[in-house]
Amino acid sequence: MGAIQNKLEGPVTDELTLVQAAKRGDDSAFEELVRRYDRNVFRIAQHITQNREDAEDVVQEAFLKAYSNLAKFQEQSKFYTWLVRIAVNEALMKLRRKKPERTVSLDEDIKTEDDSLPREIADWSPNPEQQYTQAELREILSKTIQGLPPGFRTVFVLRDVEGLSTEETAAALELSVPAVKSRLLRARLQLRERLGRFFQKRDNGDKRESGDGDL
Amino acid sequence: MKCSDFLQELTNYLDGVLDEPTKVELENHLSWCHNCYVVCDTTKKTIEIYRDSQLYELPEDLRTRLRSAIMNKCQQHKRRGPESV
Numbered sequence: 001m002g003a004i005q006n007k008l009e010g011p012v013t014d015e016l017t018l019v020q021a022a023k024r025g026d027d028s029a030f031e032e033l034v035r036r037y038d039r040n041v042f043r044i045a046q047h048i049t050q051n052r053e054d055a056e057d058v059v060q061e062a063f064l065k066a067y068s069n070l071a072k073f074q075e076q077s078k079f080y081t082w083l084v085r086i087a088v089n090e091a092l093m094k095l096r097r098k099k100p101e102r103t104v105s106l107d108e109d110i111k112t113e114d115d116s117l118p119r120e121i122a123d124w125s126p127n128p129e130q131q132y133t134q135a136e137l138r139e140i141l142s143k144t145i146q147g148l149p150p151g152f153r154t155v156f157v158l159r160d161v162e163g164l165s166t167e168e169t170a171a172a173l174e175l176s177v178p179a180v181k182s183r184l185l186r187a188r189l190q191l192r193e194r195l196g197r198f199f200q201k202r203d204n205g206d207k208r209e210s211g212d213g214d215l
Numbered sequence: 216m217k218c219s220d221f222l223q224e225l226t227n228y229l230d231g232v233l234d235e236p237t238k239v240e241l242e243n244h245l246s247w248c249h250n251c252y253v254v255c256d257t258t259k260k261t262i263e264i265y266r267d268s269q270l271y272e273l274p275e276d277l278r279t280r281l282r283s284a285i286m287n288k289c290q291q292h293k294r295r296g297p298e299s300v
Contacts, residue, residue, distance in 0.1 A: 034285055060284055188258050189258065
């Protein structure tokens with residue numbers, strides 16, 4: 001059992017060249033940056049907001065903010081990390097507007113260290129995702145991640161889905177590296193435990209009925 | 216290594232950033248502790264399933280529409296000046 005390989009999307013070699021051209025007023029360079037990162041921003045936004053229309057808004061607002069604040073962008077960090085920070089803030093603002101009764105921030109739901117400790121240890125079937133159709137699997141994954149506090153799922157999506165490093169995630173969320181690691185561990189363990197309801201090995205041999213109705 | 220120590224190191228282990236002596240100790244623990252082995256294995260699978268799921272992919276038609284809306288708004292912003300956002 002080894003380390004997880006990160007998924008890296010898109011080359012980053014000439015990102016700075018594009019940013020500098022966009023700063024000089026070259027809109028086609030900025031459009032190239034949109035093309036390069038729109039899918040990532042959309043995924044991040046939908047993971048956080050859990051709503052497709054909100055995610056579409058976040059994509060537009062994040063890129064427009066990046067465009068209008070480009071002159072302020074210090075080229076010491078990666079443009080993508082800066083863009084992600086803008087997008088995460090926009091997405092969290094959407095959530096706050098929708099759930100004014102709850103304070104939505106990256107600091108919420110920090111309970112005791114024990115809340116994510118594994119309680120369910122049962123092993124999963126081999127290739128558990130193949131027990132379900134694509135549509136069923138999407139539904140399971142989507143509902144499962146929805147159950148995590150926004151602060152946890154944000155860290156999880158940046159680190160494990162988008163493949164940002166721990167340091168980049170910390171920079172994008174303005175959190176410390178230990179805080180990112182602690183949330184990531186708890187997010188991973190909580191997701192594992194929840195997915196276990198669907199993916200566990202069953203003694204009766206009928207795996208398809210295993211997790212139904214538990215969402 | 217105790218099970219609680221294993222849990223502390225799990226994220227670093229899965230991310231491949233553990234120092235060699237701790238990694239050896241952890242893998243030794245996994246070789247006899249079935250519960251920790253299962254937690255490690257299923258956590259790894261959890262990450263892989265999400266990473267490979269293509270959940271929330273942006274459809275190409277929506278992508279084109281969004282990009283065009285973004286660039287239009289950027290043009291408007293340029294015309295109106297920096298106070299418009």
